[in-house]
Amino acid sequence: MVAAILHSPPEIPVENGRHIPGNKGIWVGITCEFVEFVVLFAVYFIARAHFPDAFHEGAQRLSVVAGTVITLLMVTSSFFIACSVNAIRLGRHRAAVAWLVAGLVVALGYPLAKFLEISWNLAHGIDGSSGIFFTVYYYLTFNHLVHATWGILGILWVLARLLFHGYTAEDHSGLEALASYWHATDIIWLIIFPLFYVLA
């Protein structure tokens, strides 16, 4: 993902008259990310079909507050980063920086919330060996956290470039590439959240 942001072309790429948000490289990465999570979701649904009771009971033991907080952090950081793209398109550099900083701060709340959630889980005797539901839960949510961490590193890089006027109203495909990756990671969490925390 960072490579796709680093080697962003100078103008907004358009192919067949349709806009490519960011650049082609980031969409290769996002496609791979989607394929990975489709496989993980297949594991989730096959396990759920085999052990419906374990999934029904397991979801009731998780912290709904933690899941809700992470969801609100993800959608809010996504919104802030979309506002940053909107601002740079309009030539409002300072506003773009402010929105991206806000997006970064809120995004950093995700690993913090996840750390607190895992601590809460362990204090309540929930670990990777607590049953099929929790094995799938840890595997899927940790994978998502890894992808979100890449996104946070990407935000840091794009923010550094933005601070030094690396993006303008005419050339901001690197910022758009980051935003696309973060929104895609947001979509994945919006699927994970109800599967583990709502369907109790």
Place this chain on the structure above:
Amino acid sequence: MNLKIDRFRQLTATWLALVALTLVGLGLGEWFRDGRWLPLLVAAIIWLKGALVARHFIESHIAHPFIARLLQGFIAIAPAALILTAFFGDTLARWATL
């Protein structure tokens, strides 16, 4: 396509809708915990939230057809699988048994 129009209001409305749908989904999960049709509602909310992010944050409606289809497909997979698992779980388990 004109990408230089101020979309702040649209983005804010999308964010508020995502927050509202998150809270509504939680409420439905609590109130109708044993409802047989709860997975249908949850699947609908998953699809709607994904579609909102894709259309208003990623702007999939003006994106390259591959990107638009990729997003449409990915957003539809989990809700479809959820409905299949909820109503045909035994059949799915039989098919997925080694």
